[in-house]
Amino acid sequence: MLEIKHLTVAVGKVEILHDVNMTINTGETHVLFGPNGSGKTTLLMTIMGFPRYKVLKGKILFNGKNVTSLPLDERARLGMGMSFQRPPVVRGVTMRDMVTACLSERANEENIRQMMEKADLEHFLEREINYGFSGGEIKRSELMQLLAQKPLLTLLDEPESGVDLVNIALIGKLLNEILGKDCPIRDRRAMGLIITHTGHILDYVNARTGYVMLKGRIVCEGDPHEILRTIKERGYSECAICRI
């Protein structure tokens, strides 16, 4: 379970998130909508624990443990994982190095090969990570690393943006495996929080709850399909005045 309580976050001197509350129960996937610059990425980065994002107030509980001031890598080892929208190129560090890190003690030739195949990246094993990758390749590589990492909580920042139709099906398939969609609900433990701009991702994952974020606040919480329909019909301006 992920519990976010009264979270207020600043980047530099600017307060970006204000009093954010959210609960994701074990086995649930939630989606986060919101216009550009509303603070969605900031929320994900804060949950994951990137040091640039300073928690001024509130706390983050992960399976009951207060992780608010835990370093990034410790959160990763507790079972949090994130896909990057624009991951850095790390010269000389190969895809093999990354998958090996993600698989951790499960790293062996067979498992590495299996991961690469699942993401259609067999030929990328010795490539320098993200160097000269296309948009679709970056998405697939990010999801493949998550698949190898097997996090309990998966944080995804616009996984479908800039992906063509051929890739989106593969990405949907990877997502389902990461989030354990094929696993019966009562046994499902994987949790997800997905930022989506277009809502396309709703066709591929079972999202339980949706949120709308505006100017660093969560202004709406409810059925994700219903929220998406409202946004499509009336835009985010409606959310600003709507108080269901």
Add this chain to the structure above:
Amino acid sequence: MQDINLDSYASADKELPYLDDLSTLSPEDKARMLEVGIVLDSENQRSGTFLQMDNTPVHTCATQKGVEVMTIRQGLEKYAWLSDYLWKAVCKDSDKYTAHVEAKQGNGYFIRALPGVKTEYPVQSCLYMTKGESVQDVHNIVIAEEGSELHIITGCASSVEKEGGAHLGVSEFYIKKGARVTFTMIHRWDPGVVVRPRTGVIVEEDGLFLSNYVLLKPVRSLQMYPAAWCVGKNATARFNSILIATPGSEMDVGSKVFLNAEGARTEIISRAITTGGNITARGYIEGNAPEVKGHLECRGLILDGGGIIYAVPELRGTVAGIDLSHEAAVGKIAEEEVEYLMARGLNRTEATATIVRGFLRVDIEGLPPVLGAEIERAVQASEQDVM
């Protein structure tokens, strides 16, 4: 770069006995030699061996037909023509170090591949400095005859008991038409040793010279600027170097290539890491003929410790129709990259080590796997010094 007073060193003129069986060397010496890629206990992955201790060659052998491994003096006795190659690729009066080697008549290896002969395994040569404070004067010649292929691994090292001393090494390479030479040199010195290699390479038509240089352990002072002249059409020279400067180490290292014939090519790649020492990383490419192409890449990484990296890439073009370029970057490890790896569960130290290992990974085209493995091993062994 600090001046070296060669008169302050003792002369190491004492002749050492010839060693038939190198496995009788002390375990410490053998371990040092192994660190620089010299395998003495089983030579089955080598097509020849040369070992010089201080100023005496103590062992030479060649195990492949068509490959010659001997001392320069033996070579001069055997072949009158060899004197024509002496001091042709390196000028004897370039500086006081070459002059010293000439005055002392420095001995060293003469390695030659006969026309069309291709070595399966590398020839290994080791220049070893035993204890004491003395000067080692070395003069080497490598000739790859037309159409031959020769791989050499050279390990230069000082013994565990070494306090100081100077290594002066003149090396001349002659790559004939269509021949290919890979020359992999691993250095392993001690904090008191000063090193002045002087290297010249002449590459003829369609010839290839590929040099890999690895220096990972402390050295008091190292200065070298090997030069290659691509004199034949489509001649190629490539230099890769990997340098790690720990506190107290001073290095001024570069490679120089003159593209003097149509279609000649070069690539100079260097990776420098400082954990407190100072590195000047140079590169110079001169294009003197049409349709030549050269690229210089120099990347430096400054880790904690207050070291300095000074990158000096230089290009000079004297005719139209050439293509020369360079890129140089000096900096620290990007925090964004460390965080990316940490988000995958590596701790900060592991993430940094992975990035450093990646930085030092230079893909070397045309290098036999056994030599690639030696470089990889040497780099890995030094990781603990960096972290």
